[in-house]
Structures are given as structure tokens and as C-alpha cells.
Amino acid sequence: MSKLLPKIIFTSIAIASAIGGAIYFSWTIAENQTASNQNSIAKDTKTASFVSVWDEETEPSYSGTKEMTVYRSPNCGCCGVWIEHAEKHGFKVKDIKTEQIEAIKQKYNVPPQLAACHTTIIDGYAIEGHIPADDIKRFLKEKPKLAGLAVPGMPLGTPGMEARDMKQPFQVLAFNNKGEVQIFKEYQSY
Amino acid sequence: MAKINRRQFLVLSAAGAGSAIFASYTQRRASYSQGSSNSPLDLSKLHHSSNGLLELDLEASESPVNLGGKRAYLLTYNGHIPAPRLEAKPGDKVRIHFTNNLSQPTNLHYHGLHIPPTGKADNVFLRINPGEKFTYEFDLAKNQAEGTFWYHPHLHGLVAEQLFGGLAGLFIVRGELDEIPEIKAAKEEFLVLQDFALDNYGRPMDSGHMSLMMGREGDLIAVNGQINPSFSLPANGLLRLRILNGSTSRFYRLSLENHPFYQIATDGNSLNEPIEVSELLLTPGQRADVLVKGDRQPGQYRLLNLPYDRGGMGMMGGGMMCGRGMMGGGMMCDRGMMDRNDRNATIALATVNYESSVKSIDLPNKITSIPALPEPMQVRHFELNHGMTPAVGMAFLINGEPYSGELINTQVRLDTVEDWEITNTGVMDHPFHVHVNSFQVISRNGRSESLPAWRDTVLVRRGETVRIRIRFQDFTGKTVYHCHILDHEDLGMMGIMKIR
Numbered sequence: 057m058s059k060l061l062p063k064i065i066f067t068s069i070a071i072a073s074a075i076g077g078a079i080y081f082s083w084t085i086a087e088n089q090t091a092s093n094q095n096s097i098a099k100d101t102k103t104a105s106f107v108s109v110w111d112e113e114t115e116p117s118y119s120g121t122k123e124m125t126v127y128r129s130p131n132c133g134c135c136g137v138w139i140e141h142a143e144k145h146g147f148k149v150k151d152i153k154t155e156q157i158e159a160i161k162q163k164y165n166v167p168p169q170l171a172a173c174h175t176t177i178i179d180g181y182a183i184e185g186h187i188p189a190d191d192i193k194r195f196l197k198e199k200p201k202l203a204g205l206a207v208p209g210m211p212l213g214t215p216g217m218e219a220r221d222m223k224q225p226f227q228v229l230a231f232n233n234k235g236e237v238q239i240f241k242e243y244q245s246y
Numbered sequence: 247m248a249k250i251n252r253r254q255f256l257v258l259s260a261a262g263a264g265s266a267i268f269a270s271y272t273q274r275r276a277s278y279s280q281g282s283s284n285s286p287l288d289l290s291k292l293h294h295s296s297n298g299l300l301e302l303d304l305e306a307s308e309s310p311v312n313l314g315g316k317r318a319y320l321l322t323y324n325g326h327i328p329a330p331r332l333e334a335k336p337g338d339k340v341r342i343h344f345t346n347n348l349s350q351p352t353n354l355h356y357h358g359l360h361i362p363p364t365g366k367a368d369n370v371f372l373r374i375n376p377g378e379k380f381t382y383e384f385d386l387a388k389n390q391a392e393g394t395f396w397y398h399p400h401l402h403g404l405v406a407e408q409l410f411g412g413l414a415g416l417f418i419v420r421g422e423l424d425e426i427p428e429i430k431a432a433k434e435e436f437l438v439l440q441d442f443a444l445d446n447y448g449r450p451m452d453s454g455h456m457s458l459m460m461g462r463e464g465d466l467i468a469v470n471g472q473i474n475p476s477f478s479l480p481a482n483g484l485l486r487l488r489i490l491n492g493s494t495s496r497f498y499r500l501s502l503e504n505h506p507f508y509q510i511a512t513d514g515n516s517l518n519e520p521i522e523v524s525e526l527l528l529t530p531g532q533r534a535d536v537l538v539k540g541d542r543q544p545g546q547y548r549l550l551n552l553p554y555d556r557g558g559m560g561m562m563g564g565g566m567m568c569g570r571g572m573m574g575g576g577m578m579c580d581r582g583m584m585d586r587n588d589r590n591a592t593i594a595l596a597t598v599n600y601e602s603s604v605k606s607i608d609l610p611n612k613i614t615s616i617p618a619l620p621e622p623m624q625v626r627h628f629e630l631n632h633g634m635t636p637a638v639g640m641a642f643l644i645n646g647e648p649y650s651g652e653l654i655n656t657q658v659r660l661d662t663v664e665d666w667e668i669t670n671t672g673v674m675d676h677p678f679h680v681h682v683n684s685f686q687v688i689s690r691n692g693r694s695e696s697l698p699a700w701r702d703t704v705l706v707r708r709g710e711t712v713r714i715r716i717r718f719q720d721f722t723g724k725t726v727y728h729c730h731i732l733d734h735e736d737l738g739m740m741g742i743m744k745i746r
């Protein structure tokens with residue numbers, strides 16, 4: 057990864073349009089509100105349009121499938137931000153909120169120990185968690201005999217998980233339908 | 247490019263300062279007799295007040311310790327894991343000459359004690375830099391609850407890392423409770439539960455490799471710094487276990503084979519009478535005092551940690567990834583980031599052995615009398631979740647706000663009673679802790695709580711709303727409330743309250 061920005065910089069648009077918008081300003085009136093009025097935190101996620109190290113397009117020649125389906129829990133606070141990341145990189149996302157996300161993971165052979173917060177299906181592959189969009193493009197170009205990619209856990213700093221200047225090293229893992237795993241790409245610093 | 251890089255460990259060399267530390271380590275070693283709690287107590291591990299004064303030197307530093315038969319380099323107070331136990335009585339003065347020999351700033355929090363949140367007392371806004379000294383000095387009120395409290399660092403942003411390094415110790419307040427004949431006759435044991443993840447050098451695993459979003463957990467679980475130690479239970483007698491969850495994020499769901507627990511205290515506060523429970527769920531920060539009756543077939547019984555799912559983005563457990571099922575045989579050992587393998591596993595934390603019979607002891611009938619609090623003057627709402635914020639990106643939030651360090655989130659008045667309704671709309675459980683004043687749980691999801699109890703930390707499960715009632719008494723000033731999964735706290739799930 058090229059070193060685009062030393063840290064995430066949020067545009068002023070972000071403040072207005074972020075999840076965000078409502079939550080961020082809700083505190084000033086929150087004291088007299090009931091909690092149920094504020095349940096929207098994670099639910100709607102046309103989210104932060106901030107500048108991220110992951111914004112740069114590194115696979116401009118990609119010409120494969122663009123349509124993907126993302127399954128996520130209705131309460132997932134970070135999945136929507138990842139969807140925005142995918143959209144920035146040219147993917148067209150069908151966003152499905154479901155409580156049955158475990159069944160999806162099983163159907164697509166995602167090893168349980170690699171599970172993350174949302175599961176993306178594209179070209180029959182399962183793409184699990186906060187994976188850089190351009191890694192998906194590289195993966196799909198190769199059309200490997202594998203079941204998919206995963207970034208287990210929710211490392212801070214990955215696309216959709218940007219948090220100040222925190223950047224946890226992480227690995228993009230590839231898995232097959234026997235549950236075997238290999239490293240597809242490693243990010244020590246980014 | 248900035249990685250998480252707030253920690254620089256002291257590198258201990260064989261020369262110079264290092265050798266001095268090693269020398270003192272060998273002297274201390276005798277006290278680490280593995281797996282037995284019967285060895286005479288090393289006096290440096292206990293400080294109690296005399297003539298109304300508890301005074302001691304306390305040094306935080308990285309020290310070599312023996313952890314489960316392995317050399318580890320942990321963060322310690324006075325070289326001990328857990329830290330020395332402090333004991334005092336209501337009305338005592340406490341004076342702690344603290345030295346920070348860590349490579350990071352730190353401070354001390356006296357979890358659960360009803361003391362001022364300001365000045366030289368329970369002041370979490372203090373910043374004691376490396377090499378600096380600070381003398382904590384405060385009085386325990388005459389009406390200070392008697393029970394099991396504890397101390398640990400509380401400098402925002404570094405709390406999880408420092409606690410995970412090992413910095414935690416008991417603060418016991420002795421009093422009338424201990425004089426109740428049945429309790430006095432019971433054999434007393436303290437259990438400090440801590441978990442550790444060590445790298446190949448025996449140092450705590452770097453924060454960058456731990457799952458901070460879930461809250462870091464280690465695969466080594468220590469009870470009083472030992473792996474699976476033994477405790478003895480006098481046949482026909484009573485064993486009083488005083489248990490602290492001193493872990494950063496790990497929950498413990500405890501059960502003793504064939505024996506129920508008779509719980510007599512929650513978070514350092516006595517219950518009205520013993521309550522029989524088969525299991526005990528302790529979130530980080532919580533304590534429980536229980537009695538165990540030695541009325542079963544004499545033998546050996548395991549203290550078990552049962553599985554508990556505290557949530558987290560559909561991550562369903564699963565094994566450590568090292569070397570298992572790898573294609574191509576490459577090394578992949580990012581252990582910390584993988585979900586831990588024990589959500590579905592039962593582990594023995596300690597062993598209880600029957601010892602020679604004593605005259606039979608009954609359970610106490612009445613322990614104390616917990617008053618109901620008056621109706622609240624105000625009801626406040628707190629929503630717990632995580633999410634993207636414009637200011638900091640991904641963060642843990644209370645009412646949509648990450649901790650700012652400056653903004654006062656909640657202003658309350660001294661000598662008033664309030665109800666706080668805490669709703670967890672997220673996907674992980676959050677234990678909610680309030681400093682300085684204890685509270686009573688009024689209801690969970692609208693169902694009123696039947697057990698009268700004082701607490702300072704309450705679990706708010708995902709999807710749950712817990713209503714607590716709290717009276718702000720005796721002390722004004724700024725303090726905090728927060729999630730006691732300390733990675734969540736460090737990532738923003740904390741608010742400042744001003745009592746005036």
C-alpha cells in the first residue's frame with residue numbers, strides 16, 4: 057500500500073452525512089429522550105464519506121463481476137462503512153440485513169474460526185469481513201479453486217474499521233471448502 | 247506509518263539494572279510454590295493497616311515472574327502477580343507512596359471504594375509519568391462498605407494494556423462482617439482471576455495483535471498468578487471464597503463440582519442473607535464472596551469455568567489457527583486476532599481438596615440489611631454500542647459519543663437519587679461500571695430485580711436494558727462511568743460525570 061495519508065481525515069461532509077449525523081448530535085438532547093428514540097446508531101449506515109488510506113484505486117484494470125451481495129446483522133455498526141468502501145471501488149452492493157447470518161456462513165463454507173461481522177457473496181465466493189476491495193478484485197481475477205477470502209475478527213484500521221491512527225496488522229486469508237487456510241495477503245503496515 | 251505503538255517495553259539485559267531485578271526475583275521465588283496455597287504468606291504480598299493507618303510503598307514496573315512454570319515479564323506492583331493485597335478498616339487513613347517505573351504514564355483507581363474522585367484519592371484524571379512518584383492519601387469513611395475491592399491503573403487509552411500486563415490487586419475492607427461467627431469460622435481464600443497472552447519472549451502479546459474490538463483475552467488463565475492451584479476445604483466446615491475478575495475482557499462463569507455456592511456479597515457489598523447459586527457469572531471488574539459447605543463426599547473437586555458467549559459480530563468461537571489445516575504449510579500465527587477457542591470449552595481454574603474434619607458450621611442466617619433507595623429525582627438514558635463517528639472513526643460509544651476527556655457528559659447533584667436506564671443496542675455484552683457510588687439494580691428488560699444488592703458493575707447484555715438506582719453521596723467532583731471491557735473503555739465507551 058502506498059502511504060496515502062498519515063491518518064484518517066474526515067471531510068466536513070462526513071459530519072453531516074455520517075451515521076452519524078443523527079447520533080452525533082443527539083447527545084445534546086439525549087438527556088430528556090428515551091433510549092428507544094436513539095436506537096438508530098447502527099441501523100442505518102449510509103455512512104461516513106471520510107478519506108481513508110483504503111480510498112486509492114490499485115486495480116484500475118479490473119473488468120470482472122461488480123455485483124455483490126452483503127449479508128449483515130441489523131445491529132452491525134461497521135458493516136455499512138465497509139459497504140461504502142466497496143462502492144467507492146466500483147462494486148454494486150445488494151445489502152441484506154438478516155439475523156440468519158450464521159446459515160449464510162455455513163452455506164458458503166466459511167470456517168467458523170474465520171468468521172467476522174458480515175459476509176459478501178460475489179461470483180460464488182464468500183468474502184468474509186473487512187477485506188480491502190482491491191484484494192477481492194485480485195482474487196477474482198485469478199479465479200482460484202477456493203471458497204473465498206476472510207479477515208477474521210475486526211482489526212482496527214481495515215476498511216470500514218478505521219479508528220484514528222490505529223492500524224492493526226492483519227492478514228487476508230484464503231480458504232477452501234475443506235476449511236483449509238492460506239495467507240492471500242499480509243498487511244504489516246499500511 | 248503509525249501502528250498501535252504506545253508501548254515500549256523495557257528490555258531487561260543481563261547487566262546493570264536487569265541483574266538487580268533478577269537477584270530479587272530469585273529471593274521472591276520461594277513464594278511461588280506452584281499449585282499450593284498452603285505455603286506461608288509472603289509478607290510482601292500483604293499490607294494491612296495498623297493503628298488506623300495503611301501505609302505502603304507501591305512500585306509499578308515490568309518484572310520477571312513465574313507464570314505457570316514459565317518465565318514471564320509482566321507489569322507488576324512490587325513485583326507480584328497479582329499485586330499485594332491491601333487490608334484496612336472503615337475509618338482508616340490510607341497512604342500509598344506510588345512510584346511509576348513503567349515505560350508509560352499510569353495512575354491508580356480504587357475500584358468500588360466510596361472515596362473522593364478528586365485530589366489524592368480515586369482520581370482517574372491524574373497522569374503519573376514514567377519515573378514519577380505520587381503519594382495517594384485518603385480516608386475510608388466510617389460507613390465504607392466492608393468487602394472485596396481492588397485497585398488497578400485507569401489512565402484512559404492505556405487501561406486495557408496495563409491491566410492485561412498484570413496490574414491488579416485486592417483492596418479488602420475488614421469489619422463487622424468478618425466477625426459474624428459463621429463467617430469468622432470459615433476458611434478464607436482470595437481468588438484473583440487474570441488472563442494472559444504471552445509472546446515467544448514471555449512478554450504480554452502486543453496490542454496490535456490482539457482483538458481489541460472484542461476485547462483482548464489471553465489463553466493462560468491464572469488464579470493468584472498460578473495455573474490450577476489447590477485450595478483446601480475443611481470437611482463439615484465452610485470455605486469463604488472471595489473472587490475478583492481482574493481480567494481485561496474475559497468473563498468467568500464459575501461452578502464448583504457437586505457444590506453450590508452460597509453467595510454472601512456482590513462487588514464488595516454484603517447481601518442480606520446467603521443466596522444459593524449453582525453458577526456465578528463474573529464480568530470484568532466484578533467480585534463475589536461465596537461460602538462453600540464441606541458437606542459432600544471428601545475428595546477433590548474442580549472449580550470450573552463454563553462457556554459463556556458474550557457476543558461479537560457473529561463470531562462463533564473456533565480454534566487457534568497456528569499450524570492447523572494450513573495449505574502450503576506457511577506459518578500463520580496471529581493468535582490474538584482469532585477468536586479464542588474456549589467459548590465452548592470448560593476449563594478447570596482451581597482444585598478444591600477436602601481436608602481434615604472440623605466441628606460442623608452452619609451458614610449464617612442474616613448478614614446485613616440493605617435499604618431500598620427512595621424514588622429517583624431524575625431518570626437518565628444511556629445507550630451502549632459501537633460505530634463510526636466523524637471525530638475518531640470506529641469507536642465504542644455511550645449515547646453516540648466516544649470519550650472526549652474534556653466534555654462533561656452527565657451532571658448530577660450531590661444527595662440526589664437517580665435512575666439510569668442503560669440500553670445495549672450492540673452485538674456484544676457490556677459490563678457497566680460507575681465510580682465512587684454503588685448502585686442497586688431496579689430492573690432488567692422491565693422485569694424488576696428481586697435480589698436486593700449493592701453493585702458497582704452490572705452486566706448489560708446485548709439487546710438488554712438495565713435500570714439502576716444510584717445516590718450521589720458525600721463527594722463532589724468529576725468522575726467516570728464506563729464499560730469494564732477495558733478495550734471498549736479505551737476505545738471510547740466512557741463518560742465523565744460531574745457531581746456538584
Ligand SMILES: [Cu+2]
Nearest residue numbers: 676729731734
Ligand atoms: Cu464493552
